[in-house]
Amino acid sequence: MSRGGFRQLKLLQTASQWQQACQARSSKSILLSQTDVHADAQLNRYRDYLGHEFESVFLDCHNGINADAICALCGTVIGGGQLIIYLPHEPSAMRERLHYFANKYFPQNQLQKRQKSTSQKEFDDAIVGLQTLQKELIDEAFSKNPIHTHIIIAERGRGKSTLLGKVLSQVSNASPNVDFVVTAPRKANAQVLLKNAPNTTFKAWDKLLEQPSKEEKWLIIDEAAGIPLWATEQLCEKFTPWLLATTVSGYEGCGRGFAIHFQDWAKQEFLRVKSHQLNTPMRWPLNDPLEQWLTDCFLMDESPVLPDPGLADGQFLEYAADMSESTLRQCFQLLLNAHYQSSPNDLNLLLSDSLHRLAYTRKNGEIIAVAWLIQEGPLAPELHTGILEGRRRPKGNLLPQAIGYFLQQPWALSARWLRVARIAVPEHERHKGNASQLLDFIAQHPKHSAIDKFGTSFAWEPGVANFWETNGFVPWRISHRLDSVSARPAAIYVKTASSDNASIHDIHQWAHAEHQWLSESKACIPDDLNQPHLAQLLVDAYLKERIPFDAAHFALAVFYKNKRPTDRLTTLLAMPTLSLKELASYLGCSSKQQANVKLRKDTAQLV
Known part of the structure; x- marks a missing residue:
């Protein structure tokens, strides 16, 4: 089996460099770009080419570094081939990182020497x-x-x-x-x-x-x-x-x-x-500089990071771009191992987006807890109406948009939120309170004094939910739909605060009742649930076609129980497992769309 020579890397900065490189590409190459009409495919279609082999891979990242595409397609470059990336003109920590490790692994005067050192x-x-x-x-x-x-x-x-x-x-x-x-x-x-x-x-x-x-x-x-x-x-x-x-x-x-x-x-x-x-590569030589560049750039080395006793112990809040390489590697490795939905683009976000920070605890040179924090909101006032009506969904700002839209709470779009995207602790340090102590540190940090609400989002399951509830977080929304990756409902939990007003307590009570209803999978609308304002808000949003049936289902069940307690439709709506297809059958409709139209019409007569 022949593996060819070492693979090469070219990081291009200008349009002329990119055009010149593309003009010289062979028929055994591939070009991916979101904007180039001569590209073989759009950059976001990179997954289609996993499992292929190319002499050269051209990635147009000048509108933004796509770390997922780089990591996935680097492995399709055969021995002796090359990876060519057109980088953004604007400086960023991620761009500088790519250059730093390129200079480390592709020094021109050592390349030939390294090529001869491969162990056959x-x-x-x-x-x-x-x-x-x-x-x-x-x-x-x-x-x-x-x-x-x-x-x-x-x-x-x-x-x-x-x-x-x-x-x-x-x-x-x-x-x-x-x-x-x-x-x-x-x-x-x-x-x-x-x-x-x-x-x-x-x-x-x-x-x-x-x-x-x-x-x-x-x-x-x-x-x-x-x-x-x-x-x-x-x-x-x-x-x-x-x-x-x-x-x-x-x-x-x-x-x-x-x-x-x-x-x-x-x-x-x-x-x-x-x-x-x-462990040993078959398609390129051992010690391939392109593979080493990729591994270090995107922190893909699975070997344990040794504790660094030279670094101070304590709790810290930092931008990833300001961390030492050792600390960044420890933190990122923890996050990768603890969460099975992970991506190289996570590192790009942490390094390049000023709204993302890492909080961590170091003990005897080892990171024993880390949390990925994202600042969200307030959103621009001109976006509010579109978000509440379901016409706009700007990228990011998960908590304010989800609470604003699904619970029809306009104030959420003007609030300043802090979201814990992920939190992780090494297996040998779990059940010692490390994660809880880190959450306390985050909540009390002076840089978060202007934050209005502190929340998190995760794929709901009892053990994880118990951790958040133990730390003073309560459910505000549990999705009726299962996430396509985790097969669990997406959950939003928000930390309670002494300053919470009556409307916030109403949301707590409402979400708790809805969660119980969903969990028990049977008709159990609490008799003491007294949230007419919130139920009416969500029913009105459904009637105006702002929110879908599943988001309004619990509100409709409460509404019908109060309006028509003995009606057969009320009994049907009280079942959390009711699907639109089943509702269509009951209402005599030929489609789910018709069922929505009829239910809205019948409900409007009761308002």
Whole structure:
């Protein structure tokens, strides 16, 4: 197997440099840009090219650095190829970081010397290791013993997809009575696997979920971290999970947390699980400077960061761009490992957006708690009406917009909010109060004295909710819809304060009652719920087509209970599991849209 030479990097600053580079590109390259009419695809379509191979990859980032695209497509550049990035003209911490590590790993006078220092023996050993693993997987499949679920984890370019394809090809050709199925986030992501196993059936993962369970069907998943974790778990329960391979570092989907969460789950669910780690690159030489540049730029190194005893202990609030490299690495690694929805763009935000800060606790040189904080609001007055009416949804400002829109609270759009986007503690430091103490530090910090409300958003589950409630946060909104990645409802919790007025307490009571109603999944509208103003606000917003049925459902249930307590429609609306499709059937409507129209018309007569 030939890997070619070291891969190269070009960071371009001017339009003329970019045009000149693009004009010289070969047919075995790809150009992604949001604005260039000659591009092969838009930059935000980068996921479609995972699993491909190119001599050169051109990324037009001059309107903003897309860290997810850079990390994902860097792995598609073959040995001897190059990655060319057109950077923004405006300086930023992220842009300077790209340049800093480029200067470190691409010094012109050392490049040839480094190229000759590659260890052929280590590469040959890795080839033997892959062949041994391939034989092990094939032999087990042909044995009479129950198969293991094999989880294969590797950085890009390590040969995992080729391995899967070769194993699958040999086993499937010799096993005509066994049903094999391959899936991936997109069919294009399994291109290398399917090339090595051309007779294999590929099925989209969402279509597979619709099929009946069949233990006789052996499941193979490539790029598993790009599929929602809940979906991967369901697929493994429906079929026999055989080979699951994924890249974790720098992934734009579930990322490194996928490996942690999924492996823990698999070991609990299945009796026979084996994990394999592929470390040596197959598509480029060892010590490839482009891979080293990428790893350091985007903090993708999974090796533990050693504590730095030279740094002071205590609690701190800082911009990421002002941190030492050691502290930034510790904080970011904690956030990545604790949350399975992570992205390289997270680092870009932390470094470049002045509304984002990190609060952390250091003890004996080790970060034992970290929180990602985002300042939100106030929004410009000219946006308020559009947001309240559901016509505008400016990027960012999650808390004020969600409270303003879903609860129809105009004041929320003028308030100054502080949101805890994520909070994490190392496993060996959990259940010691570290996270709670950090929250107290954040709430009392002088830089937050002008903040009106302190809140958080997360995928609701009992353990996480209990943590926030223990720290004085209460639910203000629990979505009726499940998040597509976590399969849990999105929750917004806000910290109570002695200065809260009556209307704030009304929101507390309303949200608590709605949450109980949703949690118990049965008709249990509290008799003592006395929030006519809030219920009327939400019903009016539904009648004016500002908010959808699911956002108004609880308010409609309360409203009908007060207006028509014995009506059959009241009983139906009191069920939290009621869908628009079921409502349409009851109302004799042929579509969900017609059901909304009829319900609005009937409700308007009662107002």
